[in-house]
Amino acid sequence: xxxxxxxxxxxxxxxxGGAGKRxxxxxxxxxxxxxxxxxxxxxxxxxKVSPETLRRIRDAIEATGFVPNAIAGALASQRSNLVTALxxxxxxxxxxxxxxxxxxxxxxxxxxxxxxxTGFDPxxxxxxxxxxxxxxxxxxxxTGIHHxxxxxxxxxxxxxxxxxxxxxxxxxIDLCVGFSHPEAARAVADHLVARGHRAAAxxxxxxxxxxxxxxxxxxxxxxxxxxPVPDHDTRGPASIGAGRAGxxxxxxxxxxxxxxVFCSSDLLAHGIMxxxxxxxxxxxxxxxxxxxxxxxxxxxxxPPLTTVRIDRDRLGQVAADALLGRIACREDGQAISDIGFRxxxxxxx
Amino acid sequence: xxxxxxxxxxxxxxxxGGAGKRxxxxxxxxxxxxxxxxxxxxxxxxxKVSPETLRRIRDAIEATGFVPNAIAGALASQRSNLVTALxxxxxxxxxxxxxxxxxxxxxxxxxxxxxxxTGFDPxxxxxxxxxxxxxxxxxxxxTGIHHxxxxxxxxxxxxxxxxxxxxxxxxxIDLCVGFSHPEAARAVADHLVARGHRAAAxxxxxxxxxxxxxxxxxxxxxxxxxxPVPDHDTRGPASIGAGRAGxxxxxxxxxxxxxxVFCSSDLLAHGIMxxxxxxxxxxxxxxxxxxxxxxxxxxxxxPPLTTVRIDRDRLGQVAADALLGRIACREDGQAISDIGFRxxxxxxx
DNA sequence: GTGAAAGCGCTAACAG
DNA sequence: CTGTTAGCGCTTTCAC
Numbered sequence: 001x002x003x004x005x006x007x008x009x010x011x012x013x014x015x016x017g018g019a020g021k022r023x024x025x026x027x028x029x030x031x032x033x034x035x036x037x038x039x040x041x042x043x044x045x046x047x048k049v050s051p052e053t054l055r056r057i058r059d060a061i062e063a064t065g066f067v068p069n070a071i072a073g074a075l076a077s078q079r080s081n082l083v084t085a086l087x088x089x090x091x092x093x094x095x096x097x098x099x100x101x102x103x104x105x106x107x108x109x110x111x112x113x114x115x116x117x118t119g120f121d122p123x124x125x126x127x128x129x130x131x132x133x134x135x136x137x138x139x140x141x142x143t144g145i146h147h148x149x150x151x152x153x154x155x156x157x158x159x160x161x162x163x164x165x166x167x168x169x170x171x172x173i174d175l176c177v178g179f180s181h182p183e184a185a186r187a188v189a190d191h192l193v194a195r196g197h198r199a200a201a202x203x204x205x206x207x208x209x210x211x212x213x214x215x216x217x218x219x220x221x222x223x224x225x226x227x228p229v230p231d232h233d234t235r236g237p238a239s240i241g242a243g244r245a246g247x248x249x250x251x252x253x254x255x256x257x258x259x260x261v262f263c264s265s266d267l268l269a270h271g272i273m274x275x276x277x278x279x280x281x282x283x284x285x286x287x288x289x290x291x292x293x294x295x296x297x298x299x300x301x302x303p304p305l306t307t308v309r310i311d312r313d314r315l316g317q318v319a320a321d322a323l324l325g326r327i328a329c330r331e332d333g334q335a336i337s338d339i340g341f342r343x344x345x346x347x348x349x
Numbered sequence: 350x351x352x353x354x355x356x357x358x359x360x361x362x363x364x365x366g367g368a369g370k371r372x373x374x375x376x377x378x379x380x381x382x383x384x385x386x387x388x389x390x391x392x393x394x395x396x397k398v399s400p401e402t403l404r405r406i407r408d409a410i411e412a413t414g415f416v417p418n419a420i421a422g423a424l425a426s427q428r429s430n431l432v433t434a435l436x437x438x439x440x441x442x443x444x445x446x447x448x449x450x451x452x453x454x455x456x457x458x459x460x461x462x463x464x465x466x467t468g469f470d471p472x473x474x475x476x477x478x479x480x481x482x483x484x485x486x487x488x489x490x491x492t493g494i495h496h497x498x499x500x501x502x503x504x505x506x507x508x509x510x511x512x513x514x515x516x517x518x519x520x521x522i523d524l525c526v527g528f529s530h531p532e533a534a535r536a537v538a539d540h541l542v543a544r545g546h547r548a549a550a551x552x553x554x555x556x557x558x559x560x561x562x563x564x565x566x567x568x569x570x571x572x573x574x575x576x577p578v579p580d581h582d583t584r585g586p587a588s589i590g591a592g593r594a595g596x597x598x599x600x601x602x603x604x605x606x607x608x609x610v611f612c613s614s615d616l617l618a619h620g621i622m623x624x625x626x627x628x629x630x631x632x633x634x635x636x637x638x639x640x641x642x643x644x645x646x647x648x649x650x651x652p653p654l655t656t657v658r659i660d661r662d663r664l665g666q667v668a669a670d671a672l673l674g675r676i677a678c679r680e681d682g683q684a685i686s687d688i689g690f691r692x693x694x695x696x697x698x
Numbered sequence: 699g700t701g702a703a704a705g706c707g708c709t710a711a712c713a714g
Numbered sequence: 715c716t717g718t719t720a721g722c723g724c725t726t727t728c729a730c
Contacts, residue, residue, distance in 0.1 A: 022506075022507070022508070022723095023506075024723060024724085025723070025724070026723080026724095034700075034701090035700070035701050035702080036701095036723085036724085037700075037701060037702085037724095037725085037726095038699085038700060038701075040723095040724070040725065041699090041700085044725085048699075048700095049699070049700085050699060050700090053699080053700085065502055065503055065506045067479060067482045067483050067503060067506075067507070068483050068723090068724085069483065069485060069722090069723055069724065070483040070484050070485070070724095071420055071423045071424050071429065071484065071485050071722085071723080071724085072424055072706090072722070072723030072724035072725090073723080073724050073725070074420045074706090074724085075418075075420050075421055075424050075705095075706045075707070075708085075722085075723080075724070075725090076705080076706055076723075076724045076725040076726075077706085077724080077725050077726080078706070078725090080420065090439070090445045090448065090449055090452075091442055091445045091446050091449060093440055093442075096439050096440045096445060097440050099439065100439055100440055100466065103439075103465075103466070112463065112465070112480060112481075112484070113463075113464075113465070114461065114462075114463050114464075115462075115463075115464050116452075116461070116462070117449065117452070130416060131461060132461075133416045134416050134417050134418065134419040135419050135420065135461070136418060136419070136420050153414055154414055154416060157371075157372075157414045157416075158371070158416070159371070239645055239646065240645075240646040240649050240650075241645060241646065241648070241649040244649055271649065274649065274650065274651050277651065278651045296588055296589075296590060297588065297589040297590065299590070300589050300590040300593055300620065300623065301589075301623065302623055302626065302627045371707095373707060373708085374707070374708070375707080375708095383716075383717090384716070384717055384718085385707085385708080385717095386708095386709085386710095386716075386717065386718085387715085387716060387717080389707095389708070389709065390715090390716085393709085397715070397716095398715070398716085399715060399716090402715080402716085417707090417708085418706090418707055418708065419708095420706085420707080420708085421706070421707035421708035421709085421722090422707080422708050422709070423708085423722090424706085424707080424708070424709090424721095424722045424723070424724085425707075425708040425709040425710075425721080425722055426708080426709050426710080426722085427709090427722070428709095
């Protein structure tokens with residue numbers, strides 16, 4: 001900030017009066033007739049302070065509107081009560097829904113969550129990780145299992161519990177909770193072939209995990225049926241519009257005319273249903289659709305969407321518990337949790 | 350297998366010094382052969398340090414994996430470079446989409462965002478505000494204009510810039526950017542009546558602002574047509590499923606048989622389209638639908654959804670700029686910004 | 699049950 | 715250009 005602006009700001013804050021001096025524990029103590037430490041104790045463990053003193057301190061806090069300075073507390077105690085989380089996208093319900101469960105669980109345990117988006121970009125992630133680490137979080141949540149070497153080093157150096165979610169690996173940085181994407185995709189291929197499908201295509205959003213599902217699906221489907229699996233890459237985030245465009249492209253290219261489309265998300269699948277209907281094609285008779293994620297709308301579409309359920313709430317919960325366990329130094333909890341997946345057979349495939 | 354990975358992990362942490370000594374500026378300085386302040390300067394303003402010294406410091410940082418301690422920095426400088434934001438729901442795209450724009454803008458200016466949900470509950474909001482204030486943010490964003498008296502007092506006492514978004518008032522705490530919900534709702538009523546609609550109903554999610562829109566809409570529509578406007582309250586968050594259930598309830602109650610349904614969100618409107626079609630009703634011939642929000646899917650539905658557009662990106666941008674302006678002490682920026690709304694006429698009403 | 703003293707790791711003056 | 719000296723507002727530890 002330019003020097004002048006800074007000076008002016010200082011003056012303004014002082015003029016504000018109420019804002020000039022923020023209330024400190026020392027000030028509260030002065031009013032209550034005790035020392036600063038006693039105020040600290042009254043807040044952190046009231047039982048260590050006599051009832052009478054406690055009352056005076058509480059009155060003083062109320063009168064001054066004192067709000068403790070967590071920054072100073074964190075510096076002194078070396079505990080920030082902060083947990084940071086990185087997700088690819090905040091507007092993608094897949095991630096935001098499980099972050100909500102995770103946050104709630106952590107908040108109940110007294111932690112606040114610092115959340116950032118990384119936008120599916122490893123370089124971006126690296127810089128965000130460093131920024132987060134500078135806040136000295138007590139633990140950290142990362143999405144996915146691929147991180148730059150530098151980021152891993154810093155994470156290890158931080159000496160805090162780290163949980164990687166939404167994927168699974170034998171070699172996590174620390175903790176890991178998720179499921180195997182290739183395995184899920186192969187299960188989908190097996191399922192669709194068992195149901196009699198002999199032609200398939202995929203529509204896939206820009207997401208490394210989605211890409212691995214597509215590859216595993218195509219490999220298995222082709223192995224089983226001998227037919228290639230054309231793919232449409234949305235080159236962007238999943239959306240209903242991208243799904244419509246995806247089916248349109250597949251059909252117009254004549255790479256695909258009928259069969260089942262396996263999508264990397266329910267949103268895409270929904271778009272495919274709309275596009276199919278707009279073209280006078282019947283779902284699932286002409287075009288069958290398989291989603292991924294089992295978002296809340298999947299069951300209320302018409303026909304209801306066949307998809308793969310990932311228990312996001314459980315994922316958030318298990319991730320939080322794993323971290324909490326590590327923080328409490330219970331090293332006994334298992335480091336790797338596979339929460340699995342489940343094919344939900346409904347009306348579109 | 351987990352066991353081995355776990356053991357390996359444990360060793361790694363111990364070797365790393367686990368909870369051991371984190372690298373400090375003093376340590377980096379020692380290695381580079383300079384004092385701690387010089388390291389600080391090298392980081393905050395490299396031009397103040399000789400090139401040769403800078404090189405040695407950078408090498409030392411690289412070698413040690415040093416990550417600056419923002420906690421200590423914040424305590425010393427009285428600037429946290431943290432901005433906190435409260436939104437009702439993280440999984441509601443309405444809010445998460447604009448938070449993304451806001452965050453990006455703030456990040457470019459060097460701020461990190463601490464985000465929390467308040468879940469539409471004022472009491473919850475109050476406690477979250479206090480928790481956020483304890484982190485000594487440099488600014489704060491609040492959703493809506495209704496806050497508890499205690500919360501307002503603490504906010505004022507904090508002496509930081511505060512912006513209230515998604516609504517508008519003549520008496521903001523500090524800054525305010527949004528639009529008038531009753532005004533938007535009345536404009537919708539005028540528009541629908543002008544298009545010939547004489548019967549209307551509403552489907553409304555649990556959200557104070559949505560409720561105010563419904564009330565203003567019903568009052569205007571009735572004043573214009575003489576007909577009452579039945580409402581279905583979803584008693585919960587907006588969703589496609591809630592929209593379907595809403596139309597079903599309206600129709601089954603016989604409070605409503607044909608006409609236009611004004612929804613508090615596009616998601617609800619989408620559900621209504623699905624339910625109407627499932628019942629063999631034509632949209633918009635039998636049931637017309639008006640959404641709210643103009644989410645990305647609105648234009649790709651079939652028929653495309655008529656709705657009200659709120660420029661969320663602009664909202665996020667203006668909110669960020671307002672805050673940044675205040676932080677830089679440019680008191681000239683206007684305190685209240687009305688970003689307006691726009692009726693987007695498409696195929697459903 | 700309460701207080702005094704000693705930092706936590708950094709930034710902000712002020713010297714040199 | 716670089717170093718020294720003071721804190722920032724708490725928690726911790728040790729006395730009393």
